[in-house]
Amino acid sequence: MSGKPKIVIKDVNLHFGKQQVLKNISANIPEKQITVILGPSGCGKTTLLKTMNRLTDLYHHVKIKGSIFIDNDDVLNTHKDITEIRRHMGLLSQRPYPLPMNIFNNVAYGLRISGRKSKKFLKPRVKHYLEMANLWDEVKDRLTDPASALSIGQQQRLCLARGLSVDPDIILADEPTSALDPLSSEAIENKFIELKSQYTIVMVTHSLQQARRIADYVIFMYLGEIIEQGPADSFFNNPQQELTKKYIKGLFN
Amino acid sequence: MKIQKIRNAEEMFFRGVMIVSTSVIGFALFLILWSIFKRGLPALSWQMLTETPKGGFYFGKEGGIANAIMGSLYLASGATLLAMVFGIPVSLYMNVNLHKRKKLVNTIRFMLDVMWGIPSIVYGAFGFTLMIYFGMHSSLLAGIITVTLFIIPIMIRSIDEVLMSVPGGLMEASYSLGSTQSETSYKVFLKQCVSGVVTAILLSFGRAIGDAASVLFTTGYTDHMPTSLMQPTATLPLAIFFQMSSPIAEVKERAYASALILTFIILFISIVARIISIRFQKHKIKI
Numbered sequence: 001m002s003g004k005p006k007i008v009i010k011d012v013n014l015h016f017g018k019q020q021v022l023k024n025i026s027a028n029i030p031e032k033q034i035t036v037i038l039g040p041s042g043c044g045k046t047t048l049l050k051t052m053n054r055l056t057d058l059y060h061h062v063k064i065k066g067s068i069f070i071d072n073d074d075v076l077n078t079h080k081d082i083t084e085i086r087r088h089m090g091l092l093s094q095r096p097y098p099l100p101m102n103i104f105n106n107v108a109y110g111l112r113i114s115g116r117k118s119k120k121f122l123k124p125r126v127k128h129y130l131e132m133a134n135l136w137d138e139v140k141d142r143l144t145d146p147a148s149a150l151s152i153g154q155q156q157r158l159c160l161a162r163g164l165s166v167d168p169d170i171i172l173a174d175e176p177t178s179a180l181d182p183l184s185s186e187a188i189e190n191k192f193i194e195l196k197s198q199y200t201i202v203m204v205t206h207s208l209q210q211a212r213r214i215a216d217y218v219i220f221m222y223l224g225e226i227i228e229q230g231p232a233d234s235f236f237n238n239p240q241q242e243l244t245k246k247y248i249k250g251l252f253n
Numbered sequence: 254m255k256i257q258k259i260r261n262a263e264e265m266f267f268r269g270v271m272i273v274s275t276s277v278i279g280f281a282l283f284l285i286l287w288s289i290f291k292r293g294l295p296a297l298s299w300q301m302l303t304e305t306p307k308g309g310f311y312f313g314k315e316g317g318i319a320n321a322i323m324g325s326l327y328l329a330s331g332a333t334l335l336a337m338v339f340g341i342p343v344s345l346y347m348n349v350n351l352h353k354r355k356k357l358v359n360t361i362r363f364m365l366d367v368m369w370g371i372p373s374i375v376y377g378a379f380g381f382t383l384m385i386y387f388g389m390h391s392s393l394l395a396g397i398i399t400v401t402l403f404i405i406p407i408m409i410r411s412i413d414e415v416l417m418s419v420p421g422g423l424m425e426a427s428y429s430l431g432s433t434q435s436e437t438s439y440k441v442f443l444k445q446c447v448s449g450v451v452t453a454i455l456l457s458f459g460r461a462i463g464d465a466a467s468v469l470f471t472t473g474y475t476d477h478m479p480t481s482l483m484q485p486t487a488t489l490p491l492a493i494f495f496q497m498s499s500p501i502a503e504v505k506e507r508a509y510a511s512a513l514i515l516t517f518i519i520l521f522i523s524i525v526a527r528i529i530s531i532r533f534q535k536h537k538i539k540i
Contacts, residue, residue, distance in 0.1 A: 050425075053429055055425050055428060055429065057353075058352060058353065058421075058424065058425070058428070059353065060353050060354075060355055083428075083431045083432065083433055084431065086428060086429050086430070086431045087430070087431030089429065090429070091425065091426065091429035093422050093425060093426065094422075095422065097420065097422040097423045097425070097426040097538060098426075098538060099423070099426065099427065099440075099441055099444075099538075100423075100441065100444040100445040100536040100537055100538050101444060101536050102536065109430060109440070110430045110431065113430070113431065113432055113433075113436055113440075114431070146535045146536045146537075147536070147538070148535075148536065148537065148538050148539055159426070162430065163429070163430070166430055166431055172429075
């Protein structure tokens with residue numbers, strides 16, 4: 001594997017009540033690359049992603065064992081403030097959830113809650129992050145409009161800008177293009193390729209084509225287990241496991 | 254063929270039920286408003302709105318119910334504000350901080366629903382007991398406290414219902430930006446639900462201003478303008494009651510005029526609240 005791992009997942013087991021959703025998950029996610037978690041629906045890939053920023057804390061009856069090290073700090077067993085940990089990870093969800101406020105405030109929100117409130121400070125930064133998400137030109141004249149007035153593709157880019165604004169070093173993306181039209185999807189994919197020089201990106205998808213297009217490292221999951229993982233090249237061209245071969249050939253249902 | 258006929262008949266039947274029910278409700282509402290207007294409007298005068306009873310009012314002489322109008326406004330506003338101070342944090346706490354503790358929250362909901370169902374006269378009796386315990390006389394303050402107790406379950410549960418509709422994804426988005434639970438409560442949940450919260454507050458205000466039983470022993474009644482929290486205070490529902498129970502026809506007509514005033518106050522508050530909620534609703538994230 002090239003590059004040192006940014007996230008080290010060790011023996012993670014997760015139960016939802018009596019149902020085991022993640023089974024002995026161990027993986028090293030490389031820094032400043034795009035890691036794609038691939039697998040059919042219901043295989044636990046979204047849960048794995050949410051375990052990384054501990055959104056799983058929000059759900060009832062969840063039991064987690066194991067460790068996830070991010071920069072040598074075990075986020076599952078840390079004494080650090082959870083809000084601090086989450087701030088290091090931007091999240092893009094399956095469908096965009098902008099905050100119930102205007103476009104400017106959506107991006108400024110993360111900065112404001114970390115105590116930087118002056119308009120003078122916020123203005124150039126909001127512009128910067130909207131530009132990073134390729135949204136500035138479309139919204140620069142209507143920053144005070146409600147975020148809900150944007151199209152769904154624009155909303156997803158707004159969520160990206162909002163996520164970047166808190167200066168994370170990891171971007172977690174949960175099928176970020178599944179609700180978008182092909183053009184908006186392409187915009188997000190291209191953005192990810194551009195951003196990987198600065199960020200470690202972890203993306204969940206069930207689309208094999210999408211994984212082929214942008215993945216540097218692939219984790220293939222099935223029924224809560226990791227079947228195979230490795231650099232994209234060898235994963236797609238020289239899969240080791242029977243199950244992986246079948247999945248790549250599309251002989252899977 | 255046959256099944257299609259049955260389905261059509263079914264469709265006709267349920268549509269008929271809906272139309273009839275809607276008309277009955279609409280007609281009843283119209284009838285109530287019409288009777289208040291028809292009997293109240295001729296009896297309504299500027300004097301009624303601006304003057305106190307001055308002794309002879311309840312026997313058909315000069316005067317008005319300005320004291321009851323002001324009393325009711327003070328009472329309902331005070332109780333609504335006090336209920337907001339408790340109700341908004343409680344409902345947010347139930348939905349954000351206790352998000353994982355479904356069983357506990359459902360128990361709280363059940364208890365609040367039971368409290369909602371308790372008749373207001375029982376709250377009045379309870380308030381009266383409290384008053385005696387603390388050695389208070391019937392006063393505006395005692396009324397405000399009693400009415401607050403009476404509308405708190407209504408307010409919490411109505412806000413709670415609105416907060417329950419906040420999508421989980423919005424909550425995750427807020428937390429993933431590093432928000433704390435209180436930031437998620439007050440900057441995201443409350444903003445998303447402003448219009449619903451305003452409606453809930455209005456509903457509580459309506460209950461507070463319209464209730465007679467809970468203020469009967471606690472607020473008392475007087476012919477003077479309310480000037481102090483510690484003095485007995487007149488309220489509109491009781492003013493209507495006293496006028497209605499008078500044997501003098503003229504006074505009875507004035508009861509309808511008082512009811513008209515009460516209806517207008519509620520109408521006015523509704524319109525203001527609607528305007529406020531529309532103004533804030535534009536930021537709501539639609540799912």
